[in-house]
Amino acid sequence: xxxxxxxxxxxxxxxxxxxxxxxxxxxxxxxxxxxxxxxxxxxxxxxxxxxxxxxxxxxxxxxxxxxxxxxxxxxxxxxxxxxxxxxxxxxxxxxxxxxxxxxxxxxxxxxxxxxxxxxxxxxxxxxxxxxxxxxxxxxxxxxxxxxxxxxxxxxxxxxxxxxxxxxxxxxxxxxxxxxxxxxxxxxxxxxxxxxxxxxxxxxxxxxxxxxxxxxxxxxxxxxxxxxxxxxxxxxxxxxxxxxxxxxxxxxxxxxxxxxxxxxxxxxxxxxxxxxxxxxxxxxxxxxxxxxxxxxxxxxxxxxxxxxxxxxxxxxxxxxxxxxxxxxxxxxxxxxxxxxxxxxxxxxxx
Amino acid sequence: xxxxxxxxxxxxxxxxxxxxxxxxxxxxxxxxxxxxxxxxxxxxxxxxxxxxxxxxxxxxxxxxxxxxxxxxxxxxxxxxxxxxxxxxxxxxxxxxxxxxxxxxxxxxxxxxxxxxxxxxxxxxxxxxxxxxxxxxxxxxxxxxxxxxxxxxxxxxxxxxxxxxxxxxxxxxxxxxxxxxxxxxxxxxxxxxxxxxxxxxxxxxxxxxxxxxxxxxxxxxxxxxxxxxxxxxxxxxxxxxxxxxxxxxxxxxxxxxxxxxxxxxxxxxxxxxxxxxxxx
Numbered sequence: 013x014x015x016x017x018x019x020x021x022x023x024x025x026x027x028x029x030x031x032x033x034x035x036x037x038x039x040x041x042x043x044x045x046x047x048x049x050x051x052x053x054x055x056x057x058x059x060x061x062x063x064x065x066x067x068x069x070x071x072x073x074x075x076x077x078x079x080x081x082x083x084x085x086x087x088x089x090x091x092x093x094x095x096x097x098x099x100x101x102x103x104x105x106x107x108x109x110x111x112x113x114x115x116x117x118x119x120x121x122x123x124x125x126x127x128x129x130x131x132x133x134x135x136x137x138x139x140x141x142x143x144x145x146x147x148x149x150x151x152x153x154x155x156x157x158x159x160x161x162x163x164x165x166x167x168x169x170x171x172x173x174x175x176x177x178x179x180x181x182x183x184x185x186x187x188x189x190x191x192x193x194x195x196x197x198x199x200x201x202x203x204x205x206x207x208x209x210x211x212x213x214x215x216x217x218x219x220x221x222x223x224x225x226x227x228x229x230x231x232x233x234x235x236x237x238x239x240x241x242x243x244x245x246x247x248x249x250x251x252x253x254x255x256x257x258x259x260x261x262x263x264x265x266x267x268x269x270x271x272x273x274x275x276x277x278x279x280x281x282x283x284x285x286x287x288x289x290x291x292x293x294x295x296x297x298x299x300x301x302x303x304x305x306x307x308x309x310x311x312x313x314x315x316x317x318x319x320x321x322x323x324x325x326x327x328x329x330x331x332x333x334x335x336x337x338x339x340x341x342x343x344x345x346x347x348x349x350x351x352x353x354x355x356x357x358x359x360x361x
Numbered sequence: 362x363x364x365x366x367x368x369x370x371x372x373x374x375x376x377x378x379x380x381x382x383x384x385x386x387x388x389x390x391x392x393x394x395x396x397x398x399x400x401x402x403x404x405x406x407x408x409x410x411x412x413x414x415x416x417x418x419x420x421x422x423x424x425x426x427x428x429x430x431x432x433x434x435x436x437x438x439x440x441x442x443x444x445x446x447x448x449x450x451x452x453x454x455x456x457x458x459x460x461x462x463x464x465x466x467x468x469x470x471x472x473x474x475x476x477x478x479x480x481x482x483x484x485x486x487x488x489x490x491x492x493x494x495x496x497x498x499x500x501x502x503x504x505x506x507x508x509x510x511x512x513x514x515x516x517x518x519x520x521x522x523x524x525x526x527x528x529x530x531x532x533x534x535x536x537x538x539x540x541x542x543x544x545x546x547x548x549x550x551x552x553x554x555x556x557x558x559x560x561x562x563x564x565x566x567x568x569x570x571x572x573x574x575x576x577x578x579x580x581x582x583x584x585x586x587x588x589x590x591x592x593x594x595x596x597x598x599x600x601x602x603x604x605x606x607x608x609x610x611x612x613x614x615x616x617x618x619x620x621x622x623x624x625x626x627x628x629x630x631x632x633x634x635x636x637x638x639x640x
Contacts, residue, residue, distance in 0.1 A: 072458035073470060075451040076518060080477050083511040088480075090488035151382060157375050169383035172390045175622035178572045179590045180615040183597055184393045187604050195392065195409050230386070293483040294574045298594065315484040320579060325487045332484030339479055347475055354468050 094329035101323045116330035126314075126331070130338060133290065133310040136221065137342070140289040143229050145282055148236025153266070155241035167238060174234035182298040185227045189213040214300040217307035224308065227295055232288065236281055243277045244270060276353075283346040290339055311335040390619075397421065397609040404605050420609035427596055427610070429585050437571065437589040438617075440502055444509035445566040448517050449559060451510075456521035457547070461530070478515035482508070486579045493580055500583040509573055513566035520565070524558030525551070560625050571618055589614050 097103075098112040120126045151170075155163055176184075189196050191212045200208035213219045251269045260268060271278070293312050296302060302309035302317060309317060315335055319328015396404055397420050398413040424430070458464075459471060482489075493504045528551050536546040574590045581587045593614050600606045 069458040069462040069464040072454040076455035079511055083507055084477055084480055087485050087488045091485055094488055154375055158379055162376050162379050166379045166383045169386040171622055173386040175619050177615050177618050179593050180611040183611045184389045193405055198409055287479050291481050312483045319487045328487050335481055335484050351468055
């Protein structure tokens with residue numbers, strides 16, 4: 013539990029303490045801070061920002077920025093250029109550059125397939141993220157109510173599921189859902205649903221997506237649950253006591269204390285889960301390569317299949333750029349919120 | 362009386378739910394290991410055998426003797442450790458600057474990393490392939506290491522920012538008042554307090570790099586130059602019907618991460634409780 017515990021303290025607590033929670037809740041922190049740092053203590057830093065001190069942040073950030081520019085920026089630029097080219101096997105081997113203008117984009121945006129895949133990706137992401145957040149929060153709250161031993165047991169189980177490497181987990185799920193000897197079909201059959209005795213899970217779109225969703229939710233819940241539990245430990249007890257005194261029930265305590273206090277946590281976690289689910293690749297690819305009949309292709313799989321699989325590299329690049337645009341549109345709200353909060357914090361610095 | 366009953370019931374339900382959940386979360390992991398140890402006749406049955414009473418190691422032998430296993434395992438360890446180590450150092454410097462200092466372009470830089478975190482590497486394999494090909498570096502470990510480092514970097518940096526912010530500035534300042542330079546204050550005061558945070562974030566990095574699949578799939582086609590995820594996926598397409606061997610291969614791939622998680626978890630607990638900083 014520790015890593016998450018720690019992680020949440022790192023991630024949720026400071027942010028909560030600073031920008032997220034209403035000013036009143038910060039009260040216990042602020043006076044302490046102010047007292048420990050009298051105006052005089054501040055003076056040396058702001059009085060002597062010599063030229064070398066001014067350069068320090070940039071020097072510290074230089075390696076990270078340089079790495080990002082070279083390893084991400086360059087492929088990105090290359091990807092943009094590529095999306096305006098016609099690059100198939102022939103051009104690739106002969107090192108030809110065949111500019112196509114906006115042809116790739118016109119072709120993709122005009123195809124029904126692209127819009128169908130986009131809609132499917134949005135629904136897929138929404139369903140998974142909602143399941144992960146709701147169940148993850150419930151399990152996190154359950155952890156907070158358990159005794160030490162039981163909490164340790166459940167945490168350990170969660171950590172094991174969390175630590176399973178994706179490709180290994182995907183392989184195991186294929187075995188669990190194997191049509192002939194899979195334990196899931198055996199259980200369903202024993203439970204009285206005999207039609208499932210030798211059910212072929214990767215035979216239809218819906219059933220394939222069900223397996224993928226169970227896999228993704230199983231692997232993602234621990235992150236949310238353990239972090240939420242850890243974050244709740246940072247909530248001052250008095251807030252809960254006050255709420256209970258006012259006669260609040262479980263649901264009201266959650267909506268009036270836990271949720272408002274951990275709002276930054278909820279925002280950050282939802283943001284991360286949206287990115288992770290949206291980009292899910294090995295799970296979908298390894299279960300059935302986007303099949304049956306390309307019916308479980310999401311945008312990343314679609315771009316990969318078109319680009320690498322069908323050797324239309326230019327088209328693949330164009331789809332991947334559109335994928336990035338969709339992802340940005342989905343997360344723009346969070347990015348804006350964070351930047352606004354940063355501006356507040358900067359004024360405090 | 363009524364109170365006592367409801368109190369017991371109040372504890373019964375959470376505990377029962379927790380047990381069922383724990384079983385549900387552990388089961389796939391358990392099923393992987395137990396299948397790996399079962400003789401084939403206990404795997405291919407109409408009634409599942411819940412426990413490997415006739416345990417065997419033959420599936421592990423099959424897995425380990427599959428072509429290039431040891432080479433690819435060494436590749437995986439090397440690439441992952443280098444990528445995570447590098448990204449931790451680079452991210453810590455950056456996180457420190459972003460949390461503790463005020464400078465021009467700070468928010469722009471922050472936004473850059475947030476967007477970098479969203480980078481869909483899975484769909485950029487095409488351009489990355491072309492770049493690496495033009496540099497004549499296909500089938501080598503250097504590009505993998507670099508790209509894995511960057512895949513991990515934004516998350517590490519943004520998460521470490523929270524950990525750095527959680528270390529009270531006063532500690533640092535009082536160390537500086539006591540005559541430490543900023544660098545000494547960092548090394549002697551801040552860094553030890555950050556250790557659990559560093560371990561926690563490195564776990565994520567480790568998992569990401571250890572797992573990476575699409576890039577190595579496209580960049581390192583030569584059989585001996587890949588990593589373990591590639592090995593496992595190829596192993597599976599080759600031994601797909603042999604679930605015992607496949608689960609043994611998956612176990613071998615999963616064990617290092619599971620062990621690392623369990624070991625580092627405990628260390629991080631100690632680090633957190635002993636670091637009485639949060640008051």
